[in-house]
Amino acid sequence: MTIPYRPLVLGFAAIAFSLVLLQRAQAGGSHFFAPVADPVVREECGSCHMPFAASMLPADSWQRMMGNLKDHFGDDASVDAETARRITGYLVANAADTGGRRYSDKLLRGVAMNNAPLRITELPKWVREHRKVADWEWKHKDVRTRANCAACHRDAERGYYDE
Numbered sequence: 032m033t034i035p036y037r038p039l040v041l042g043f044a045a046i047a048f049s050l051v052l053l054q055r056a057q058a059g060g061s062h063f064f065a066p067v068a069d070p071v072v073r074e075e076c077g078s079c080h081m082p083f084a085a086s087m088l089p090a091d092s093w094q095r096m097m098g099n100l101k102d103h104f105g106d107d108a109s110v111d112a113e114t115a116r117r118i119t120g121y122l123v124a125n126a127a128d129t130g131g132r133r134y135s136d137k138l139l140r141g142v143a144m145n146n147a148p149l150r151i152t153e154l155p156k157w158v159r160e161h162r163k164v165a166d167w168e169w170k171h172k173d174v175r176t177r178a179n180c181a182a183c184h185r186d187a188e189r190g191y192y193d194e
């Protein structure tokens with residue numbers, strides 16, 4: 032079957048679009064995760080990858096991540112103490128188990144809030160949702176990493192993850 036979610040790259044937009052609509056209907060509605068609203072967080076946490084929605088991880092994961100920005104998945108993402116406090120405050124206040132709960136969808140299902148992964152891409156529900164994605168697609172030059180949400184979810188920056 033044709034893989035319908037990267038119509039621009041694959042170049043059969045017309046067919047793809049109707050399949051997307053069909054899939055959307057099957058998935059039962061929209062998947063919205065409020066984009067990061069704080070300008071400091073957007074800037075500091077959006078320079079290497081898109082700023083991930085706070086509601087995609089529980090507060091505990093954000094706190095652990097913010098406690099070690101020097102070794103951030105192999106990169107040094109450290110910021111000064113004042114900035115770190117502001118970012119942590121925002122992420123914790125809008126996390127999946129706090130203020131962001133209304134957006135966190137079913138993404139956190141089956142995850143202990145005090146022992147969750149640091150990666151969104153390691154959440155069991157995320158893994159399940161992406162099982163259909165083939166190896167070559169992850170390796171495609173326009174994707175390269177699972178963390179590159181916007182490569183496949185064109186409206187990710189606006190908070191939508193439907194297609």
Ligand code: HEC
Nearest residue numbers: 075076078079083104106107108118149150151152176178
């Ligand atoms: C210097 C570059 C850089 C900065 C700045 C940065 N990150 Fe990252 N981040 C990375 C890299 C590299 C990865 C691993 C990406 C991959 O697996 O392809 C990553 C991964 C992540 C992931 C996990 C993605 C997944 O796989 O689910 C989260 C969440 C994250 N970053 C949050 C943040 C937050 C919050 C900030 C701001 C404090 C931030 N990042 C700033 C480089 C950066």
Ligand code: HEC
Nearest residue numbers: 036054058062151160164168174177178179180183192193
């Ligand atoms: C290689 C392409 C690709 C990448 C990269 C990717 N996704 Fe997906 N994503 C998909 C596909 C395909 C689906 C399944 C859509 C469906 O079944 O309706 C999906 C489904 C989802 C869903 C469930 C929505 C639904 O309709 O059921 C969410 C939420 C989601 N992705 C979030 C993310 C996040 C967050 C990232 C980055 C950390 C990401 N995705 C990276 C392709 C991708």
